[in-house]
Amino acid sequence: MTTSPQPRPAIARIPPYVAGKPPVPREGMTTYKLSSNENPYPPLPGVVEAAEAAVRTMNRYPDMGNASLYAALSAKLAVPTDHLALATGSVALIYQLVQAFCDPDDEVVFAWRSFEAYPIAVTAASARLVRVPVLADGRHDLDAMAAAVTPRTRVVLVCTPNNPTGPAVTQSELDAFLAKVPPQVLVVVDEAYVEFVRMDDAVDGVATYRRYDNVLLTRTFSKAYGLAGFRVGYAVGPAALAGALRAVSLPFGVSGVAQAAALASLEREDELLERVDSLVAERERVVAGLADAGWQVPEPQGNFVWLALGERTLEFAAAADEAGIVVRPFAGEGARVTVAEPEANDRLVRLVQDWVSPS
Structure with missing residues (x-):
């Protein structure tokens, strides 16, 4: 018989929330966090x-x-x-x-x-x-x-x-x-x-x-x-x-x-929506670049793309980290990648071109 307070049984069944990791600093390289679907722009004026x-x-x-x-x-x-x-x-x-x-x-x-x-x-x-x-x-x-x-x-x-x-x-x-x-x-x-x-x-x-x-x-x-x-x-x-x-x-x-x-x-919503339009344009550019690499992604309507990598997901996430971009892996399923600054997006497309082949 236990003699200490015990939480409800459901608490032990709660799966942990896995937040997107920050990038590992790399000397001589700008790194990018593409793991949390954050807006890459700074706050609007005011x-x-x-x-x-x-x-x-x-x-x-x-x-x-x-x-x-x-x-x-x-x-x-x-x-x-x-x-x-x-x-x-x-x-x-x-x-x-x-x-x-x-x-x-x-x-x-x-x-x-x-x-x-x-x-x-x-x-x-x-x-x-x-x-x-x-x-x-x-x-x-x-x-x-x-x-x-x-x-x-x-x-x-x-x-x-x-x-x-x-x-x-x-x-x-x-x-x-x-x-x-x-x-x-x-x-x-x-x-x-x-x-x-x-x-x-x-x-x-x-x-x-x-x-x-x-x-x-x-x-x-x-x-x-x-x-x-x-x-x-x-x-x-x-x-x-x-x-x-x-x-x-x-x-x-x-x-x-x-x-x-x-x-x-x-x-300041008008200015904000201009930024959103820019991110949507980047999203379209990323999808086109991935398609050129031979990779088709589910139709993205958010500020991210999904790569269905299956068992290669963690391997891809490690390669992305080496390239200075951190993605959000779901082990055994795929990786979600935020659409962010153009250089980060370019790096993603190059990585896919150089590393991954559609299965």
């Missing part, structure tokens, strides 16, 4: 100044109601403020929604491989993981996901564009899927990379949530907006759903500095 001004009041608690940021998001998206929920990154929203909607042994359905925080959040809540394999081209198998829904299903997670494989679902596919899902099941459309999508029939998340009472969107300031270090994410959904997320949120979770930086970034 954002640092807004953050610095907020730092001067660090002795005070931040606005727990996030009033200014809620108002700005409400104006940007044309949604009521009570249809919004803020948290420390969209990943925190995933944890909160599982906590808010799932009892122990309830089911959460999601594609796999997809965002690695999903099984962590689900397991931490003692809910059940229902992984549905992605298709050979890295896309969600929405038919199989709909078939996986049972009376125990409480939440379905749709990651679009899918991290780490890259493809996005279309609006037609999403509508057909939603028609099959019972209305009492929460469907979360995880749009962390929505600003990078360039495709026909792209999902209009806000219009979709307006049509369905069981749809919630999650978005972030970490990727396109370049605020990964400040941790700001937001959800958009019907008042009852957004309110449930706010009810279980960490008090004062989004810092005053983060709120100020997010507000300043929203005010």
Whole structure:
């Protein structure tokens, strides 16, 4: 019989979150971190100044109601403020929604491989993981996901564009899927990379949530907006759903500095979207370079590409490290590589040309 406090059994089953590693410094070589899907650009003009001004009041608690940021998001998206929920990154929203909607042994359905925080959040809540394999081209198998829904299903997670494989679902596919899902099941459309999508029939998340009472969107300031270090994410959904997320949120979770930086970034969105366009152009250039090397990748709609390397994944990651670029390997499956500075992208293409051959 144990005589010390013991955590819940589910805690021992939580898989670790593996963050993207920084590059190893190499003498005489600029190294690049392509492992975390970060925006390579520095903060927009005015954002640092807004953050610095907020730092001067660090002795005070931040606005727990996030009033200014809620108002700005409400104006940007044309949604009521009570249809919004803020948290420390969209990943925190995933944890909160599982906590808010799932009892122990309830089911959460999601594609796999997809965002690695999903099984962590689900397991931490003692809910059940229902992984549905992605298709050979890295896309969600929405038919199989709909078939996986049972009376125990409480939440379905749709990651679009899918991290780490890259493809996005279309609006037609999403509508057909939603028609099959019972209305009492929460469907979360995880749009962390929505600003990078360039495709026909792209999902209009806000219009979709307006049509369905069981749809919630999650978005972030970490990727396109370049605020990964400040941790700001937001959800958009019907008042009852957004309110449930706010009810279980960490008090004062989004810092005053983060709120100020997010507000300043929203005010400079035109400049930001120009940078996003540049990254999309780089993404297209990388895909073309990989194709010239004989390598086809799943259609990328985020700021990254997926190399399905199978058992050669760790070998490729080591070779990339030697070349001064660090990628995010998933052992036995493939490597996700962030689209970043042109020189880093060039280095990736050269590495593929010199080292890897499609199997």
